[in-house]
Amino acid sequence: MSLGVRGRLFVVSVALILVVGLTSGAYLENQLRRLLMARIETELHRHALTARELFRSLNDWSTPATIDPLADRLSQAASARVTVIAQNGTVLGDSALTVEQVRQLDNHGSRPEVVAALASGRGVARRFSATLRTDMLYVAVPLARGDALAVVRAATPLDEIEPVVNQLRVLLGVAGLLGLAIAVFMSGLASHFLSRTLRSLVERASAMAAGARQQRIAVATTDEIGGLAGSLNRMAEDLEQAVTTLATERDRFAAVLEGLADAILALDAEQRIILVNRAALTLLDLTEPPLGRTLLETIRVPVLQDLVAQAQDGTPSTTEFDLPTATTRRVLASVTPQQLTGSSVIVLHDVTELRRLETIRRDFVTNVSHELRTPVSVIRANAETLLLSPLEDAAETREFLEALLRQADRLARIVADLLELAQIEAEQYQLHLEPVLIAPAVQRALEVVDQDRKAKGLSVDLAVPPGLSAQADADALDQIILNLLDNAVKYMLADGHLAIRGSVEPGHVRIEVADDGPGIAPHNRDRIFERFYRVDTGRSRHEGGTGLGLAIVKHLVLAMHGEVGVEAATPRGSIFWVTLPLPT
Numbered sequence: 001m002s003l004g005v006r007g008r009l010f011v012v013s014v015a016l017i018l019v020v021g022l023t024s025g026a027y028l029e030n031q032l033r034r035l036l037m038a039r040i041e042t043e044l045h046r047h048a049l050t051a052r053e054l055f056r057s058l059n060d061w062s063t064p065a066t067i068d069p070l071a072d073r074l075s076q077a078a079s080a081r082v083t084v085i086a087q088n089g090t091v092l093g094d095s096a097l098t099v100e101q102v103r104q105l106d107n108h109g110s111r112p113e114v115v116a117a118l119a120s121g122r123g124v125a126r127r128f129s130a131t132l133r134t135d136m137l138y139v140a141v142p143l144a145r146g147d148a149l150a151v152v153r154a155a156t157p158l159d160e161i162e163p164v165v166n167q168l169r170v171l172l173g174v175a176g177l178l179g180l181a182i183a184v185f186m187s188g189l190a191s192h193f194l195s196r197t198l199r200s201l202v203e204r205a206s207a208m209a210a211g212a213r214q215q216r217i218a219v220a221t222t223d224e225i226g227g228l229a230g231s232l233n234r235m236a237e238d239l240e241q242a243v244t245t246l247a248t249e250r251d252r253f254a255a256v257l258e259g260l261a262d263a264i265l266a267l268d269a270e271q272r273i274i275l276v277n278r279a280a281l282t283l284l285d286l287t288e289p290p291l292g293r294t295l296l297e298t299i300r301v302p303v304l305q306d307l308v309a310q311a312q313d314g315t316p317s318t319t320e321f322d323l324p325t326a327t328t329r330r331v332l333a334s335v336t337p338q339q340l341t342g343s344s345v346i347v348l349h350d351v352t353e354l355r356r357l358e359t360i361r362r363d364f365v366t367n368v369s370h371e372l373r374t375p376v377s378v379i380r381a382n383a384e385t386l387l388l389s390p391l392e393d394a395a396e397t398r399e400f401l402e403a404l405l406r407q408a409d410r411l412a413r414i415v416a417d418l419l420e421l422a423q424i425e426a427e428q429y430q431l432h433l434e435p436v437l438i439a440p441a442v443q444r445a446l447e448v449v450d451q452d453r454k455a456k457g458l459s460v461d462l463a464v465p466p467g468l469s470a471q472a473d474a475d476a477l478d479q480i481i482l483n484l485l486d487n488a489v490k491y492m493l494a495d496g497h498l499a500i501r502g503s504v505e506p507g508h509v510r511i512e513v514a515d516d517g518p519g520i521a522p523h524n525r526d527r528i529f530e531r532f533y534r535v536d537t538g539r540s541r542h543e544g545g546t547g548l549g550l551a552i553v554k555h556l557v558l559a560m561h562g563e564v565g566v567e568a569a570t571p572r573g574s575i576f577w578v579t580l581p582l583p584t
Contacts, residue, residue: 014184021176028172037137040156041124044139047078048154052143055084055152064102067093081136081155084143085114092150113140117151126158134159262349269342271295271308283350285325295346300324304333304346311335311344320351330355375411379404431473431559435583438477438502438511439464445482446500449489457495464502470509470580476556477580483549484513484576492517508562508579516573525566529554553578 051074058066071082075095084092089109094102108114116123117140129136140153257264263280265273276289290298296305303321310317316336323329332349382400442464446453453460470477488498492515499514520528529550557564562580569575 025172044154047080048141052152064099068099071095083153085151087149113138265346267344307335311337435469436472436474438468441477445485449485452489461499468502471583483553488515512577514575
C-alpha cells in the first residue's frame with residue numbers, strides 16, 4: 001500500500017512523537033531510580049553512623065546477646081535492617097534475626113560492603129539477600145573501640161523503589177498519551193494543510209508535464225513551497241522554449257530529409273534502424289518504415305553489412321553494389337559513423353540511370369567512331385588517289401567521284417540524324433499536335449520505299465482504315481512510318497511479305513509494321529531502339545543505314561506521349577508497333 005504525502009507526514013510525525021516520548025520516559029525513569037537510590041543510600045549511611053555511635057556506648061559489644069537487642073531497637077527506629085559484624089567476619093547482631101539465628105550465620109567477612117568499610121571507611125553494595133529473599137542495599141561503616149574493630153551495616157530492601165517507579169511510569173504514560181493525542185491532532189491538521197498545497201502543486205505540475213504548456217502554478221507564499229512553485233514555473237517556461245525550438249528544428253530537419261533524393265537510413269549502436277526517409281522507402285520497395293528492425297532484416301546485402309562494420313570502427317566508407325529489389329538497382333552507398341553514440345548514417349544514392357547513361361555514352365562514342373570511320377576512310381582514300389595519280393579514264397574517274405559522293409551523302413545523313421535526335425532530346429524539336437490521318441502518311445512512306453521494295457520483290461498487305469487518325473505531328477508521323485518501313489525493307493529477304501496495320505484500342509491508336517524477315521533475338525529487342533545499335537553490324541552498314549532511325553522513332557513517339565516496341569511475329573519475323581493518343 002502506497003502512502004501519500006499527507007499520510008507520510010502524519011506517520012513521520014507520530015513516529016517522531018513516540019520516539020521522543022519513549023526516550024524521555026526512559027530517561028526520566030532512569031534518573032528517578034538514580035535519585036531514589038542516592039537518597040536511600042544517604043539515609044542508610046546516616047542510620048549506620050547513628051548506630052555506630054550507640055554501639056560505642058555499650059560496655060560489652062563482643063557477644064550477640066548484648067548487641068542483637070540493640071540492633072533490633074535501632075532497626076525499629078530507623079526502619080532499616082541493622083547488622084553488626086566483627087572484624088573477623090562473625091555476625092554479632094542482626095535486627096532481622098534472633099540471637100540463635102545470628103549465631104548460626106556464616107562468616108560475613110567477605111561481603112563487599114564489609115571489605116570496603118574496613119578498607120576505606122565506607123562500603124556500599126547492592127545484591128540479593130539469601131536470608132530475606134529480596135534485593136537489598138547495604139551501607140557499612142567501621143566501628144572501633146579500643147583495639148577491637150567491627151563494622152556496622154544498615155540495609156533496606158529495594159522493593160519499595162518499584163512502586164514509586166511504577167507510579168511515575170503511569171503518570172508519564174497518561175501524560176504521554178494526552179500529549180500524543182494533541183500532537184497527532186496537530187500533526188494531522190498541519191499535514192492536511194501542507195498536503196493540500198502540495199496536491200495543488202502536483203496537479204498543476206502533472207498538467208504541465210502532460211502537455212499543458214500554458215499551465216502555470218500560482219505562487220501564494222514565499223516559503224520553500226512557494227520557491228518550488230516558482231522554480232517549476234521557470235522550468236516550464238524554459239521547457240516550452242526548448243520544446244518549441246526542438247519542434248522547429250525537427251520540422252526543418254524532416255523537411256530537408258524528405259526533400260532529399262538520396263535514401264537516408266540512421267542506425268543505432270546495435271544496427272537497428274531508427275530513422276528513414278521517403279526516398280529510402282521508395283528505393284527499398286518498402287510500404288512502411290522499418291523502424292526497430294535490424295539492417296540485415298531490411299537489406300540483405302553482405303557488402304553493406306561489411307561497410308557498416310567498418311564504420312563502427314570509426315572509418316567512413318563508400319562502396320557501390322547492386323540492390324536486389326524488384327528491379328535491380330545500382331546503388332552508391334556511404335556510411336558515416338557517429339563517434340559519441342556508436343550509431344551510423346547510411347546514404348544510398350541510386351546511380352542506375354547514371355551508369356546506364358555512361359554506358360550509352362561510351363557506346364555512342366564507340367559507334368559514332370565506327371560509323372564515321374568507314375565513309376571518312378573511303379573519301380580520304382579516293383581523294384588521295386585522284387590527287388596523287390590523275391586518271392585518264394573518264395569512267396574510272398567517275399567511279400571514284402561517285403564513291404566520294406555516296407560517302408559524303410552518308411556522312412550528311414548521319415550528321416543530320418544526330419542533329420535531329422539531339423533536338424528531340426533537348427525538346428527543341430517543334431511539334432504541332434493535331435488530329436492526323438494515318439492512311440495518307442502510310443501511302444507517302446510506301447511511295448518513298450517503293451523502288452527498294454519492288455527491287456526485292458516484296459509484297460505489301462495494307463490494313464489501315466481510311467478514317468483512322470491520331471493526335472500527332474504530321475511531319476513526325478511521316479518520319480516514324482517511313483523509318484519503320486525503310487528499316488523493314490532493308491532487312492527483309494527477297495520475295496518477302498510486309499504488312500501494315502492500324503487499329504483503335506482503348507485510349508490510343510496502334511500502328512504495326514510486320515515482316516517475315518529473319519527476326520530479332522529476344523536479347524536484342526530491349527536495345528534495338530538505341531543509337532547505332534545493330535543486330536547484324538556488317539549487313540547494316542552494307543545496306544547504308546545510319547543506325548539512328550529507330551532511335552529517332554522512339555524519341556518522336558515519346559515526345560508525342562506514345563509508346564513504341566517490337567515483338568516476334570508468327571511464324572517468323574518481327575512486328576514493330578507504335579501507339580499514339582486518340583484525337584482530342
